[in-house]
Amino acid sequence: GCQMSSDSIEVKFNKTLLRNDKIMVQGFNMTGVVESLSLMTCTGASPYANQSVCACSGWNFVKCTEKGAWPCAQGRDTYWYCEEGPGWKPPMSVIDDSRRMLESDGNLQWVPEYNPFETAWVPTQVLPSTTGNSITIDLKQLNTTGGVFAVRYAWATHSTDTCCDENPDVRAGYLPCNPAACPLMAASALIPANPFFAVLNLKSGKCECLAPQVCDE
Numbered sequence: 001g002c003q004m005s006s007d008s009i010e011v012k013f014n015k016t017l018l019r020n021d022k023i024m025v026q027g028f029n030m031t032g033v034v035e036s037l038s039l040m041t042c043t044g045a046s047p048y049a050n051q052s053v054c055a056c057s058g059w060n061f062v063k064c065t066e067k068g069a070w071p072c073a074q075g076r077d078t079y080w081y082c083e084e085g086p087g088w089k090p091p092m093s094v095i096d097d098s099r100r101m102l103e104s105d106g107n108l109q110w111v112p113e114y115n116p117f118e119t120a121w122v123p124t125q126v127l128p129s130t131t132g133n134s135i136t137i138d139l140k141q142l143n144t145t146g147g148v149f150a151v152r153y154a155w156a157t158h159s160t161d162t163c164c165d166e167n168p169d170v171r172a173g174y175l176p177c178n179p180a181a182c183p184l185m186a187a188s189a190l191i192p193a194n195p196f197f198a199v200l201n202l203k204s205g206k207c208e209c210l211a212p213q214v215c216d217e
Contacts, residue, residue, distance in 0.1 A: 001206065001207055001215040002151065002198060002200075002206065002207040002215065003205055003206055003207075004139075004148060004200055004205035004206075005205070007138070007139050007140045008136050008137060008138055008139055008140075009041075009136070009137040009139065009148070009151060009200075010129065010134055010135075010136055010137075011134055011135050011136075011137060011151070011153075011196075011207075012131075012133060012134040013133050013134065013193065014133075015133050018133055018186060019189075021186040021187060021188045021189055022132035022133065022186070022187045022188070023128065023129075023132065023133060023134065023135060023184060023185070023186065023187070023193065024128060024184075024185050024186075024187040025126060025127070025128045025135065025183050025184060026180075026183040026184075026185055027183070039123065039124055039126045039137065039151075039152075039153050039183075039184075040121040040122065040123055040124060040151070040152050040153075041121070041122055041124040041137065041139070041142060041148060041150070041151050042054035042120050042121050042122075042148070042149045042150040042151070042152075043120075043122065043142055043143065043144050043146060043147065043148050043149065044144075044145070044146020044147040044148075044149065045122075045142070045143040045144070045145070045146050046119040046120045047119075048116050048117050048119055048120050049117075049119070049120035049146070049149070050149075051147075051149050051199075051202075052082075052085075052086045052087050053082075053087070053117055053120050054120055054121075054149035054150040054199065055085050055086050055149070055150060055199045056082035056084065056085035056086065056087060056117070056157070057084045057085050057152075057155065057157060057197045057210055058082070058083045058084030058085065058157060059080055059081070059082060059083060059115060059117065059157055060080070060081060060083040061078050061079060061080045061081070061098075061112050061115070062078075062079050062081070062090050062094055062095055062097075062098035063077060063078060063098045063101050063102055063107070063110065063112070064076075064077050064078070064079060064098075065097070065101070071090055071094065076113055077113065078112045078113035080112075080115045080116070080117060121152075121157070122142060124137050124138065124139070124141075124142065124151075125137070125138040125141065126138070126183065126184070135184065137151060147202065148200055149199065149200055149202075150197070150198060150199045150200060151196075151197075151198055151200070151207070152195075152196065152197040152198070153182070153184065153193070153195060153196050154182045154184075154192075154193070154194075154195040154196075155195045155196065155197045163177075163181040163182035163183070164177035164178070164181050179192075180192045196209065196213055197209070197210050197213070198210075198213075198215055
């Protein structure tokens with residue numbers, strides 16, 4: 001489970017499953033004052049962010065027949081929508097038409113436009129806790145005036161999400177990602193922490209996880 005305070009979020013891991021082990025934070029690359037890994041926080045700082053956007057755990061897109069054609073915005077040929085979570089979804093007829101276009105010879109080299117909702121999520125510094133079964137997400141370097149809506153770890157919702165090496169061959173899929181590349185590990189067993197995605201209750205500051213995850217520790 002987790003609990004948010006004014007400048008941090010404490011994330012607790014199940015003591016029984018840890019079996020007296022402790023959570024450790026492995027070394028990670030830093031980009032400025034925040035870490036470049038997949039511990040991400042969704043805040044209201046982005047113009048594309050709100051409670052609904054941050055609750056989306058998986059995005060997809062449709063290719064429109066031409067730029068500006070419904071449901072795409074003017075000048076765009078890609079419409080991004082929340083496939084796993086709240087929000088409006090295109091009718092299946094639109095999704096099927098898009099799939100057929102993408103499978104045709106004329107669209108094999110087509111690349112979808114950038115997903116603007118990616119800007120809702122920002123990498124966030126994570127610190128080990130003295131309790132042994134928790135970590136602290138440091139919010140002090142973030143703009144949280146618009147609210148903090150969700151957190152996720154090793155849970156890819158966009159194409160740029162990864163804990164893997166920044167080697168271009170790894171990013172291109174020519175080399176494998178190193179095992180246990182993400183920073184959270186059981187200190188003795190050296191078992192990686194499971195991915196998680198949790199929405200924050202704005203009243204209580206507690207996590208609400210996606211089933212079958214449980215956030216009641």
